[in-house]
Amino acid sequence: MTASVHTAPLSFHQRRLWFLARAEPGPAYNIPVVLRLRGHLDVAALRAALADVVHRHEVLRTAYPEADGEPRQRILPPGEAPLTVSASTGTAEVLDAAARHVFDLTAGPPIRATVWTQPGGDEHVLLVLIHHIACDGWSLAPLTRDLAAAYRARVAGGAPSFPELPVQYADFAEWQRDVLGTADDPDSLLARQLGYWHSALADLPEEAGFPADRPPPFHSGAEGASVPVRLGPRAHQGLLDLAARSGTTLFMAVHAALAALLTRMGGGTDLPLGTVVAGRSDEALDDLVGFFVNTLVLRTDTSG
Known part of the structure; x- marks a missing residue:
């Protein structure tokens, strides 16, 4: 008997990324997870462990086909989700080429892996490539933790014994749609939130005014x-003291300093600065691989 294919709507996070991926196909939204491995590597056990992780997290075996102009999540049964795991002993350039793979989101799954072994056989690099539509930065911790546990179990000749996940990503997408409603319903939470952001971001400058070293x-x-910016212990402590005196957080103090710097550089006094939020408002989502992260615009007025 063949397992049934489950479908679900895209989350709002996925919907915007699906649109961007269709508008500009390419590797821009690939997330490469690179792990350096030393010693003997059981490639067969690694393949099985990767399959275990794909089995555990439905979003890693999901395709995103379009029907009547509307994309849907098409969650494939574990045995019907082809997972590509390639091994190479050539030059390290194979990893660069693998990281630039362009996923076909309509076919899935949005994950593949490449194992590169250095000459000598005791140094390896594992590249797990995932499309952003199925993963975010927070997801890397449960992903690598589950992969390590599965690999240990497979090397020992068994299967991993994972605790059951309380929800899957499709459950989150369904819940999000139910809570937010639709934009054409003026009484929905989504319509009210869109109204707030239209007001909060109205009449923003088209471009930042500070000088650049090249045209966009x-x-x-x-x-x-x-471009890394490193602050020493003295500057760090000074920022902590400033935040304590002003009754703010360290994030708020650094944000204010950045806004002041950009104004001083000629960026004007109306500054939209983006910041990332995890988007996991329920602890049931903590161990789940998926796309929850969101970017908020903090409109900063430095005119005073």
Whole structure:
């Protein structure tokens, strides 16, 4: 007997990412999880452990086909979700190529893995690639924890004994839709929240005014970089003292400092700064792999 395929609506988080992925196909929304492994690696046990994790978290075996212009979550039974696990002993460039894989979200699943073994056989790199529609930063802790537990069990010749998850991601998506309602219902929570944000972000400047070292590109690309900013113990303690004196948090103190700096650099006095929130308002979601993270706009007025 073949297991049935379960369907569910996309969460609002997934809906916007699904739209972006369809508008600009590419690797921009890939999340690479890279683990360096030393010693003997049982590749067969690793394949089985990855399958165990995909079995445990439904969102990792979900496709996102479109029907009548509307995307749906199509949750595949564990045995019908093809998981690609490739092994290579070539150059490390194979990992770069693997990280740039473009997922077909309509077919699923949104996860694949590559094992690269260095010459000599005792140094390995495991790259687990997941599309952002199924994962976020918080998810990496339960993902790697479950994978490690499953690998230990498979190496020992058994199967992992996971505690049952209280909910799956599709349950969250259904709950979110029920709570928020629809935008065309003026009495719904979604309509009220959209009204709030339309008001809060009305008449924002089109562009930041501070000088840049190059013009922005006409089309966005997948290339990027990070610029680390390190604060020593003295600056850190000074910020803590400032936050305590002003009755605020460390986050609020750093946010205010950044806003003041951007104004001083010529960015104006009306500054929209983005910040990330985990989006997991219930402890039942803590151990679940899924896309919950959200970005909030903090509109900061430095004119005073």
